[in-house]
Amino acid sequence: MLTNAPRGTKDILPDTVGDWLYVEDNIRSLCRRFGYQEIRTPMFEHTELFQRGIGEGTDVVDKEMYTFTDRGDRSITLRPENTASAVRAYLQNKLYADNALTKLFYIGSMFRYDRPQAGRMREFHQFGVEAIGESNPAVDAEIILLAMKLLQGLGLNDLELYINSVGCPTCRAKYRTMLQDFFRDKLDDLCEDCRSRFDRAPMRILDCKRDAEKPYMKDAPKITDCLCDECSDHFQKLQKHLTKAGVKFELDPRLVRGLDYYTKTAFEVKYPPLGAQSAVAGGGRYDGLIEEMGGNPTPAVGFATGLERVLLALEKQGLLPDNNRSVDVYVVALGEAAQEEAFKLVMDLRDAGFSAAVDYAGRSMKAQMKQANKLGAKFAAIMGDDELSEGVVMLRDMAGSEQEKVPVNELINKLK
RNA sequence: GCGGUCGUGGUGAAGUGGUUAACACACUGGAUUGUGGCUCCAGCACGCGUGGGUUCGAUCCCCACCGAUCGCCCCA
Numbered sequence: 485m486l487t488n489a490p491r492g493t494k495d496i497l498p499d500t501v502g503d504w505l506y507v508e509d510n511i512r513s514l515c516r517r518f519g520y521q522e523i524r525t526p527m528f529e530h531t532e533l534f535q536r537g538i539g540e541g542t543d544v545v546d547k548e549m550y551t552f553t554d555r556g557d558r559s560i561t562l563r564p565e566n567t568a569s570a571v572r573a574y575l576q577n578k579l580y581a582d583n584a585l586t587k588l589f590y591i592g593s594m595f596r597y598d599r600p601q602a603g604r605m606r607e608f609h610q611f612g613v614e615a616i617g618e619s620n621p622a623v624d625a626e627i628i629l630l631a632m633k634l635l636q637g638l639g640l641n642d643l644e645l646y647i648n649s650v651g652c653p654t655c656r657a658k659y660r661t662m663l664q665d666f667f668r669d670k671l672d673d674l675c676e677d678c679r680s681r682f683d684r685a686p687m688r689i690l691d692c693k694r695d696a697e698k699p700y701m702k703d704a705p706k707i708t709d710c711l712c713d714e715c716s717d718h719f720q721k722l723q724k725h726l727t728k729a730g731v732k733f734e735l736d737p738r739l740v741r742g743l744d745y746y747t748k749t750a751f752e753v754k755y756p757p758l759g760a761q762s763a764v765a766g767g768g769r770y771d772g773l774i775e776e777m778g779g780n781p782t783p784a785v786g787f788a789t790g791l792e793r794v795l796l797a798l799e800k801q802g803l804l805p806d807n808n809r810s811v812d813v814y815v816v817a818l819g820e821a822a823q824e825e826a827f828k829l830v831m832d833l834r835d836a837g838f839s840a841a842v843d844y845a846g847r848s849m850k851a852q853m854k855q856a857n858k859l860g861a862k863f864a865a866i867m868g869d870d871e872l873s874e875g876v877v878m879l880r881d882m883a884g885s886e887q888e889k890v891p892v893n894e895l896i897n898k899l900k
Numbered sequence: 901g902c903g904g905u906c907g908u909g910g911u912g913a914a915g916u917g918g919u920u921a922a923c924a925c926a927c928u929g930g931a932u933u934g935u936g937g938c939u940c941c942a943g944c945a946c947g948c949g950u951g952g953g954u955u956c957g958a959u960c961c962c963c964a965c966c967g968a969u970c971g972c973c974c975c976a
Contacts, residue, residue, distance in 0.1 A: 491967070543974050547901075565976085594976080599901075601969070603976080610976060763976060790976025818934065851928085853936040861936095868934060882936070 492598070492606025502807030503795055508591060510638060511611050518630050520589040520613055525569035527593060531559040536777060537568025539745075541685075548596040550606075562595035567770070567786055568777075570614045575779045585617040591791075603761030603793045612767075612788035616774070619783035621718045624749040624769060625725035627785050631753055631765045632731055638794070639803040640755060643764070646736035647726075647751045649719040651711050653744050653772070659710040660686055666704055687740045706737045718748050745772030749785065755797045764797065765789035812838040813899065814856035815877075818849055818868040826867050829877070829892065836896045856882065865895065 489495060496504060515522070531551050538545050550562035563569055570588055573579070579586045591611045600606060613630060615623050628645070635643055650656065663686040671679055674689065682689065690704060711719065726733055739750045750768035758764070767787020774782040798804050813833055817826035826842050833840035841859060843852045849866075856864045866878035866887075877895055880887035890898050 488967075548974085596975085598974075600967095601971085604974090605976095608976065612976090760971065761976080766976065788976060793976060816935080848929090849934050850930095850932080850936075853934095855936085857936040864935080866935070870934085878935085880935075885936090887935085 490606070492600040494605060494607075503798070503804050504791070506805055506807070507638065507791060507794060507798070508611075511589070511591060511634060514630065514634050514637065515589045515613070518587070518626065520587040520615075520630075523570060523573060523588045523590055524592065525566065525573050525590065526563075527595075528560050528562050529569055529572065531561040533568050533572055533777075534561050534564060537571065537773065538565065544596060548598050550595045550597055564596045565594055565788060566590050566592065566610060566612055567614060567773075567788070570612075570786075571616070571774055571777055571779075571784070574614075574616055575774070575777065580617060580779075580782070583617070585615060585623070587613070587615050589613045601761070603758055603790070603796055605792060609791040610788045611791055612786060614784060614786035616784040617782055619718075619771065621721040621749070622725055624718075624722050624785050625729065627767065627787055628726065628751055629729055629731065631767070631787050631789060634789070635753065635755075635764065635794070638798055639801065640794075640797055642756065644754045644756065645731065645733040645751065646739055646754070647722070647733050647749065648736050648739035649708055649711060649715055649722075649748050650739075650741055650746055650750050650768070651707055651715045652747050655710050655712045655715050656707070656744075659705065659707050662705045662710060663687065663689070670700060690738050690740070707740075708735070708737060715748055722749055741768060745770050745776045747771040751787070753789075755793070757800055758793060758797060761793060763790075764793050808860060809839075810860035810862065811841050811856075812861070813840045813863045813865050814852070814859060814861035815840060815842045816849060816852040816856065816864050816866045817842060818866075820846075822867040822869070822872055825872060825892075829865065829867070829895070833896065833899075836900075838896075838899060863899070 512522070531549070534549065535545055540546065544564050549564055552560055554560050570590065574586060574588075589612065592609065593607050594610050595607050597606060598604060611634075613627055615627060628647070632643065632645060651659065664682065667674065667682060667686065667689060671682060674682075687707070690701070708716075708719065723733075733751075736752075739752055741750055746768060748769040748771065751766065752763055753765040754762045755764045756762050765787055766789075767785070769783070769785045771781075771783040774780070774784060795804075813830075815826045815830050815833075817823040823842075823846065830840045830842045841856075841861070843855060847855075849868075853864065861882055864880040864882055866880060868878075871877055871889070874889070875893075876889040876891050878887050879890045879895070879898070
């Protein structure tokens with residue numbers, strides 16, 4: 485127990501950190517080009533923030549939150565996602581005062597109490613983006629393109645982009661009754677879950693796996709047929725923008741969000757080779773959220789991508805760069821006097837900008853040479869009694885195996 | 901939260917109800933008392949996820965727990 489990280493958590497070890505940095509560097513440079521600025525919000529917030537911002541009735545809020553009472557008797561929750569916090573920070577710090585459109589991105593740990601499996605951790609990492617303050621569908625398109633470009637830029641090819649519109653509260657209310665009318669006489673044929681969804685969340689019946697094969701399912705009304713003029717226009721324009729940008733997408737009427745403040749655009753990016761956890765990115769518009777949280781009505785769009793899943797996909801495709809760090813100079817010291825000199829030499833080399841290593845264990849020359857080889861040292865600088873008395877170092881080119889004596893005080897110039 | 905599979909050294913991985921738990925790689929040392937990458941030799945699990953139980957005896961059988969993994973649910 486003592487030597488095991490909690491279930492669903494993982495150490496990111498030195499040999500993997502390079503992969504993360506690689507992805508994060510890509511994210512930061514892409515966001516800079518798209519004009520999104522990084523924001524870092526607290527890892528935990530008041531529980532109510534997520535209850536309001538994500539919504540009661542969602543799995544995330546109802547059964548996946550890490551919630552506890554702190555010593556001041558406040559209910560605190562480890563963030564399960566970052567949109568609610570970003571919006572909170574936007575309102576609290578009045579970011580709307582600086583610009584009509586606020587474009588933010590974040591990278592960080594999120595926490596959900598769920599059953600772990602490949603691509604699903606209790607502590608996991610998301611990169612996400614929020615564009616707050618603009619209702620133009622071009623922003624929806626910009627965000628989708630940002631997600632796609634990130635993934636494609638990393639080399640991922642077999643991506644599938646699904647989009648849908650969930651309308652606004654007005655068209656959704658209309659759609660809801662249409663759906664209920666459609667299913668009312670089929671209730672007896674539906675599964676138990678669906679019967680209970682009928683009143684609460686009739687839209688969810690459409691995604692039911694058990695009832696998916698029922699012949700009448702494909703005749704069910706589609707939300708996109710019920711959109712009001714404004715929502716419909718928005719959806720058309722989004723598609724136009726995507727097409728113009730040369731992105732392929734599929735319409736997926738089953739892509740829904742349950743809560744009222746999710747509006748219009750919903751999208752998801754899948755990478756099917758990942759299996760069960762193939763959703764790599766997802767997002768959409770939430771024109772109702774800011775008002776729900778006490779701000780002035782403000783339109784906004786965002787998305788998030790799961791970095792573990794992106795990394796899994798990259799690994800699967802062999803798209804991770806090798807980040808083997810090699811050492812410039814390995815100083816081999818023989819004997820105590822040489823060790824002291826070697827220590828000084830290593831420090832001087834490092835000051836001069838080289839990466840340099842020594843052995844501290846007083847091991848045999850052979851062992852030190854082996855180590856130099858293992859570290860991929862370009863040069864070995866050998867210091868024994870002979871070299872010491874001559875004030876030189878035996879500089880050996882590890883690749884070519886030729887070596888020559890070089891005065892210690894000329895070594896750095898020689899290597900440059 | 902539900903169902904399936906699995907859990908042996910640093911890693912991969914054989915194995916059996918009963919003496920010394922294969923093998924490979926890695927690692928350490930040596931052959932080469934001042935020279936790596938090849939070769940050869942040697943060393944390296946008081947222990948087979950944890951805790952119970954069955955048994956004369958269990959790593960191998962049973963139960964529970966923990967963990968990993970796959971699928972469902974949900975999502976990133």
